[in-house]
Amino acid sequence: MRILRAIFNFAKAQYEDSQGHSLINENPVARLSQTRAWYPQKRRKTVIKTHQLYDWYQAVIKLQSGIIRDYLLLTLLTGLRIR
Numbered sequence: 001m002r003i004l005r006a007i008f009n010f011a012k013a014q015y016e017d018s019q020g021h022s023l024i025n026e027n028p029v030a031r032l033s034q035t036r037a038w039y040p041q042k043r044r045k046t047v048i049k050t051h052q053l054y055d056w057y058q059a060v061i062k063l064q065s066g067i068i069r070d071y072l073l074l075t076l077l078t079g080l081r082i083r
Contacts, residue, residue: 005029 008027015023048056057076063069075081 001029001032005033 005027008024008029012022012024012027017023060069060072060076063072
């Protein structure tokens with residue numbers, strides 16, 4: 001919803017008709033915020049336990065997709081995590 005709101009705000013400010021009026025009068029995402037119709041997602045609290053790390057690593061090494069394998073190893077070795 002944040003991305004959609006940002007896109008509408010950008011379009012509202014950027015695009016005008018020949019008379020200088022905005023083509024978008026109201027951001028529909030604002031209505032969702034006013035009515036509290038959307039809520040943030042709950043954060044995951046799962047972690048790989050120390051005793052599971054070896055099995056996880058072995059499974060990642062066997063992945064056929066080099067991009068996914070490298071990404072997962074990068075996140076493991078650098079501590080990066082998805083928000």
